[in-house]
Amino acid sequence: MISTLFLTQLQILINEAMTEFSAPDYLPALPEIFLGGISLILLTIGVFVGNRITTLLTWVTSLVLIAAVVIILSLNINDQITFGGLYIADTFGTFMKCLVLIGGAITLIMGMSYVKNEGMKRFEFPILILFATTGMLLMISANDLISLYVGLEMQSLALYIVAAFKRESIRSTESGLKYFVLGALSSGLLLYGATLVYGFAGGTSYEAIGNIIESGDLSLGLLIGLVFIASALAFKVSAVPFHMWTPDVYEGAPTPVTAFFAAAPKIAAMAVLIRVLIGPFYDAFDQWQQIIIFISIASMVLGAFAAIMQANIKRLLAYSSIGHVGYALVGLASGNEEGIRGVIIYLSIYMVMTLGAFGCVLVMRKRGQMIENINDLAGLSRSNPPLALVFSIFLFSMAGIPPLAGFFGKFYVFMSAVNADLIGLAVIGVLTSVIGAFYYIRIVKIIYFDKPKDSFDKPINIEITATLTLTGIITAFFFAYPSPIISGAAIAARSLLP
Numbered sequence: 001m002i003s004t005l006f007l008t009q010l011q012i013l014i015n016e017a018m019t020e021f022s023a024p025d026y027l028p029a030l031p032e033i034f035l036g037g038i039s040l041i042l043l044t045i046g047v048f049v050g051n052r053i054t055t056l057l058t059w060v061t062s063l064v065l066i067a068a069v070v071i072i073l074s075l076n077i078n079d080q081i082t083f084g085g086l087y088i089a090d091t092f093g094t095f096m097k098c099l100v101l102i103g104g105a106i107t108l109i110m111g112m113s114y115v116k117n118e119g120m121k122r123f124e125f126p127i128l129i130l131f132a133t134t135g136m137l138l139m140i141s142a143n144d145l146i147s148l149y150v151g152l153e154m155q156s157l158a159l160y161i162v163a164a165f166k167r168e169s170i171r172s173t174e175s176g177l178k179y180f181v182l183g184a185l186s187s188g189l190l191l192y193g194a195t196l197v198y199g200f201a202g203g204t205s206y207e208a209i210g211n212i213i214e215s216g217d218l219s220l221g222l223l224i225g226l227v228f229i230a231s232a233l234a235f236k237v238s239a240v241p242f243h244m245w246t247p248d249v250y251e252g253a254p255t256p257v258t259a260f261f262a263a264a265p266k267i268a269a270m271a272v273l274i275r276v277l278i279g280p281f282y283d284a285f286d287q288w289q290q291i292i293i294f295i296s297i298a299s300m301v302l303g304a305f306a307a308i309m310q311a312n313i314k315r316l317l318a319y320s321s322i323g324h325v326g327y328a329l330v331g332l333a334s335g336n337e338e339g340i341r342g343v344i345i346y347l348s349i350y351m352v353m354t355l356g357a358f359g360c361v362l363v364m365r366k367r368g369q370m371i372e373n374i375n376d377l378a379g380l381s382r383s384n385p386p387l388a389l390v391f392s393i394f395l396f397s398m399a400g401i402p403p404l405a406g407f408f409g410k411f412y413v414f415m416s417a418v419n420a421d422l423i424g425l426a427v428i429g430v431l432t433s434v435i436g437a438f439y440y441i442r443i444v445k446i447i448y449f450d451k452p453k454d455s456f457d458k459p460i461n462i463e464i465t466a467t468l469t470l471t472g473i474i475t476a477f478f479f480a481y482p483s484p485i486i487s488g489a490a491i492a493a494r495s496l497l498p
Contacts, residue, residue: 053123085205085207095492111259129260136155145204148190159261162254166254178252194225223287262358270328303321323436330422333422334422344493355471360390364377377391378451378452383452397475
C-alpha cells in the first residue's frame with residue numbers, strides 16, 4: 001500500500017516536472033554541436049588509424065571549420081537565447097565566430113608543411129585546434145558566467161597542449177608550461193570575480209547582473225568582481241599588465257601555433273570582453289572605462305617601445321600584438337556603437353595582417369632549418385622579390401601607413417575616441433603608432449637595403465603561397481572595397497548595444 005502511494009506520488013511529480021520542462025532550442029547552437037561531434041569522430045578515427053592520416057585530418061578539419069562558417073551564415077538567427085539563458089545567438093556573435101573559424105582554418109592549412117618538416121605530424125594536432133575553436137565559439141555566445149567559464153577552459157586546455165606540442169624542443173615545452181601556469185592564474189581570477197558577482201548580484205546570468213546594475217545597486221563587491229573578470233580577460237588578450245606570457249609563448253611555441261594564438265584566440269577573447277562590458281556591465285560604464293583606458297595606454301606604449309630592441313621576429317610580432325590590442329581597446333573605451341564598430345573593423349584587419357605576417361615567417365627557412373632572426377632577412381628583395389614585397393605590405397599595414405588596410409583600422413578606432421571626447425587617448429595612440437612604425441620600417445630596410453645573406457629555401461609550398469596572395473591582396477586593396485567589413489561591423493555593433 002505504501003509503495004503504491006509512493007509510486008503514485010512519484011508519477012505525479014514526474015508529470016508536473018515534464019509539463020514545466022521545455023527542451024532547449026538546439027538550432028542556434030548547431031555550429032558548436034557540429035564542431036563538437038566532428039571532433040569526437042575525428043579523434044576516434046585518429047586513435048584507430050594513427051599518425052599516417054595526419055595530413056588528411058588537417059584538410060578535413062579545415063573543411064569542417066569552413067563548413068561551420070557556412071552553417072552560421074545560413075542559420076541567420078538574431079538575438080535568440082536558449083539553454084536556459086546560457087547561450088545567445090546574435091549578429092555580433094555571428095561576425096566574430098566567422099573571424100575565428102576563418103583564422104583557425106587558414107593557420108591549419110598554411111602550417112601543414114611546418115608540421116611535416118618539424119616532426120609534429122601527429123593526428124592530435126588538428127583535433128586539438130578543433131576543440132579549441134569550439135571552445136572559442138562557446139565563449140563568444142556565452143550569456144552566463146558559467147557557460148563563459150566552460151568555453152574558456154575548453155579553449156585553454158587545448159591551447160596549453162599545442163603550445164608545447166613540439167616535445168623535443170625545450171623552448172616549446174617551456175612556453176607550454178609558462179602558458180599553463182599563467183593561464184591557471186587567469187582562470188582563478190575569472191572564477192573569483194564570478195564568485196563575487198554571483199554573491200552580490202544573486203545570479204550568474206548576464207541578464208540578472210545587468211538588472212542589478214541598472215537598478216543602481218552597484219555595490220563595492222560587484223565592482224571588485226568586475227575588476228577580477230576584466231583582469232582575467234585582459235590576460236587572454238595579452239593586454240598590459242597581463243602580457244608577461246606573450247613574448248615567451250610566441251617565441252617558443254611552434255610557428256603555426258603562434259599564428260593561431262595571434263589570430264583566433266585573441267579575437268575570441270576580445271569578443272568576450274566586449275560582450276561582458278557592453279552587456280551586463282554596460283550601466284557601470286564610468287567604472288570600467290577607467291580600466292580600459294589604462295590598459296589601452298599601457299599596451300600601446302609597451303608595444304611601441306619593447307619591440308624596438310627585439311632581434312627575434314616572433315618576439316617582435318608578440319610585442320606588436322600587444323600594441324595592436326591597445327589600439328583595439330581605444331574603440332572599446334568609447335563605449336558606444338561607433339567605438340564597437342571600430343573595434344570589430346580593427347580586429348578583422350588585424351587578423352588578415354597577422355596571418356600574412358606569420359605566413360612570411362613560416363617560409364623563413366635556410367638549408368632546411370627554420371630561422372627567426374630579423375637580420376637573416378637581409379637581401380630578401382634580391383633572392384625572392386615577391387616575398388619581400390608581400391612581407392613589406394604587411395609591415396607597412398601594421399604601421400598604419402595609408403592606403404593599406406591597417407591605416408583604416410586605426411582610423412576608425414581613433415575617430416571613435418575623438419568623437420567620444422577621449423582626445424588624449426587618441427593622441428597617445430597616434431604617437432605610439434609613429435614610434436611603432438620605426439621597427440616595422442627597420443625590417444623593410446633590412447629586406448631591401450642590407451647586404452644579402454643566404455637566400456631562403458625554395459620553392460614555397462602552395463598552401464602558404466595561396467595564403468600570402470589572399471591576405472596580401474586584402475591588405476593592399478582593402479580601400480577599394482571596404483564595404484563588406486565596414487557594413488558587417490556596423491550591423492554587429494548595433495545588435496550588441498542595448
